[in-house]
Amino acid sequence: xxxxxxxxxxxxxxxxxxxxxxxxxxxxxxxxxxxxxxxxxxxxxxxxxxxxxxxxxxxxxxxxxxxxxxxxxxxxxxxxxxxxxxxxxxxxxxx
Amino acid sequence: xxxxxxxxxxxxxxxxxxxxxxxxxxxxxxxxxxxxxxxxxxxxxxxxxxxxxxxxxxxxxxxxxxxxxxxxxxxxxxxxxxxxxxxxxxxxxxxxxxxxxxxxxxxxxxxxxxxxxxxxxxxxxxxxxxxxxxxxxxxxxxxxxxxxxxxxxxxxxxxxxxxxxxxxxxxxxxxxxxxxxxxxxxxxxxxxxxxxxxxxxxxxxxxxxxxxxxxxxxxxxxxxxxxxxxxxxxxxxxxxxxxxxxxxxxxxxxxxxxxxxxxxxxxxxxxxxxxxxxxxxxxxxxxxxxxxxxxxxxxxxxxxxxxxxxxxxxxxxxxxxxxxxxxxxxxxxxxxxxxxxxxxxxxxxxxxxxxxxxxxxxxxxxxxxxxxxxxxxxxxxxxxxxxxxxxxxxxxxxxxxxxxxxxxxxxxxxxxxxxxxxxxxxxxxxxxxxxxxxxxxxxxxxxxxxxxxxxxxxxxxxxxxxxxxxxxxxxxxxxxxxxxxxxxxxxxxx
Numbered sequence: 001x002x003x004x005x006x007x008x009x010x011x012x013x014x015x016x017x018x019x020x021x022x023x024x025x026x027x028x029x030x031x032x033x034x035x036x037x038x039x040x041x042x043x044x045x046x047x048x049x050x051x052x053x054x055x056x057x058x059x060x061x062x063x064x065x066x067x068x069x070x071x072x073x074x075x076x077x078x079x080x081x082x083x084x085x086x087x088x089x090x091x092x093x094x095x
Numbered sequence: 096x097x098x099x100x101x102x103x104x105x106x107x108x109x110x111x112x113x114x115x116x117x118x119x120x121x122x123x124x125x126x127x128x129x130x131x132x133x134x135x136x137x138x139x140x141x142x143x144x145x146x147x148x149x150x151x152x153x154x155x156x157x158x159x160x161x162x163x164x165x166x167x168x169x170x171x172x173x174x175x176x177x178x179x180x181x182x183x184x185x186x187x188x189x190x191x192x193x194x195x196x197x198x199x200x201x202x203x204x205x206x207x208x209x210x211x212x213x214x215x216x217x218x219x220x221x222x223x224x225x226x227x228x229x230x231x232x233x234x235x236x237x238x239x240x241x242x243x244x245x246x247x248x249x250x251x252x253x254x255x256x257x258x259x260x261x262x263x264x265x266x267x268x269x270x271x272x273x274x275x276x277x278x279x280x281x282x283x284x285x286x287x288x289x290x291x292x293x294x295x296x297x298x299x300x301x302x303x304x305x306x307x308x309x310x311x312x313x314x315x316x317x318x319x320x321x322x323x324x325x326x327x328x329x330x331x332x333x334x335x336x337x338x339x340x341x342x343x344x345x346x347x348x349x350x351x352x353x354x355x356x357x358x359x360x361x362x363x364x365x366x367x368x369x370x371x372x373x374x375x376x377x378x379x380x381x382x383x384x385x386x387x388x389x390x391x392x393x394x395x396x397x398x399x400x401x402x403x404x405x406x407x408x409x410x411x412x413x414x415x416x417x418x419x420x421x422x423x424x425x426x427x428x429x430x431x432x433x434x435x436x437x438x439x440x441x442x443x444x445x446x447x448x449x450x451x452x453x454x455x456x457x458x459x460x461x462x463x464x465x466x467x468x469x470x471x472x473x474x475x476x477x478x479x480x481x482x483x484x485x486x487x488x489x490x491x492x493x494x495x496x497x498x499x500x501x502x503x504x505x506x507x508x509x510x511x512x513x514x515x516x517x518x519x520x521x522x523x524x525x526x527x528x529x530x531x532x533x534x535x536x537x538x539x540x541x542x543x544x545x546x547x548x549x550x551x552x553x554x555x556x557x558x559x560x561x562x563x564x565x566x567x568x569x570x571x572x573x574x575x576x577x578x579x580x581x582x583x584x585x586x587x588x589x
Contacts, residue, residue, distance in 0.1 A: 015446070041476050049482050079192070079426035093437070
């Protein structure tokens with residue numbers, strides 16, 4: 001399958017990665033190559049095979065539904081690029 | 096260089112316990128060797144102060160007679176492991192300045208046992224790469240050198256492999272999503288094991304593809320791998336895929352007796368363009384196991400060919416989801432914004448500035464295969480093929496095969512930069528023998544097998560049954576004894 005620049009731009013948007021207009025042609029070509037490689041999977045007969053969801057045959061275990069951590073505001077905010085008054089700060093989201 | 100750095104983990108442990116050396120001496124020798132190995136660019140974050148303090152504490156424990164196996168041993172830690180208060184960047188610009196406020200379970204276990212962290216190690220960005228060329232720190236360089244070219248130590252655990260092969264630390268942690276422990280170990284003439292999925296906790300290891308990622312040790316030999324894996328492994332309630340099974344004493348399993356064990360030789364691993372010398376080494380390894388009393392059986396793993404394409408759907412899909420967290424809000428980089436930029440521009444510019452080309456490529460491929468309209472055709476199909484690959488292995492194991500012998504990589508190390516001009520898909524092919532093991536969640540180990548005509552190391556891989564690392568390590572131990580690989584790189588960087 002050949003990927004056009006419009007699709008490449010849409011994927012970049014979905015992935016929230018800014019790609020310059022000028023780079024879209026090259027990106028679309030890369031996608032085309034990689035997806036071409038992946039197309040081999042169409043040769044495999046997968047009728048009646050369930051998609052693998054778990055590597056080990058075990059159900060994800062659950063912990064007790066109790067508070068087991070907390071009161072770590074300082075540690076949580078320690079690495080924030082912009083933290084103010086105990087919150088993460090971001091550009092304005094709603095007017 | 097100090098003779099101390101030639102020691103293996105087991106030898107250093109015994110010498111420490113016997114009081115012949117101290118951890119302070121050993122750590123000092125390691126830090127000096129690291130300083131002298133700058134040209135290899137294996138170490139990327141200095142933790143010498145922590146190391147010296149840990150060494151003093153380890154010596155006290157040794158004196159008190161309370162010394163677990165890893166106590167006092169200087170090891171390197173891959174930059175993918177979160178280490179409390181110590182820079183952890185996964186070799187990415189997007190985690191510039193990140194200092195975790197917590198410790199990964201694996202490093203915590205190692206430190207609780209008294210291991211000494213002598214530095215953080217170079218790797219491919221977010222463990223995405225097979226040559227250590229996608230690192231924000233620049234290439235790590237293979238200590239093996241046969242001409243003027245600098246060679247890749249492999250990837251993604253390239254720094255770990257380079258550091259251990261250069262004898263600047265006694266062992267290192269690695270992680271393996273598609274071969275990232277075994278391929279660098281093969282390229283640098285050392286040993287690396289990826290345990291069964293669920294054996295080591297993934298908690299606090301920067302996530303790439305969660306259903307494939309496993310931590311494991313990169314060491315000088317099989318005994319060291321057994322010792323260090325035991326220290327890293329174990330159930331962890333903080334990782335929901337960690338499995339609650341007791342961790343055996345792996346070292347005690349190393350008897351070298353493999354009489355009556357059945358070793359499978361898969362015909363699908365004989366690929367086009369494989370160098371003759373690799374075929375020869377593989378055949379030699381097979382005869383050695385036969386001579387040691389194993390039964391050799393030709394086997395078929397019919398879906399092998401589809402492992403790489405399935406991997407390059409599943410791993411990017413999981414990566415696109417895992418790496419969504421790098422948004423410029425909670426940690427790491429936030430791009431410089433222009434007046435009027437809103438939150439979407441912040442995300443898009445931060446991720447464009449912070450991720451390297453290969454990481455962006457994989458995130459976007461993952462986004463594509465998960466997007467509406469393509470999810471079934473790509474992602475679900477790849478997961479079905481994955482189920483078939485796993486079933487291939489289950490069939491041969493239920494037919495009585497105990498372990499499978501294959502080459503670790505299709506060639507020896509290549510020159511840095513040599514793959515830059517080619518299609519990324521070509522680079523992906525270096526994982527052809529290792530990636531099946533991650534898809535099936537099995538344990539796999541690479542041991543150095545010999546040198547090719549260029550004088551560069553090649554590795555053989557053994558694949559074991561799930562949860563039977565003891566048996567796998569013992570088979571590898573028998574193979575290692577017969578192979579008797581002892582070549583070391585010349586220390587050109589000194």
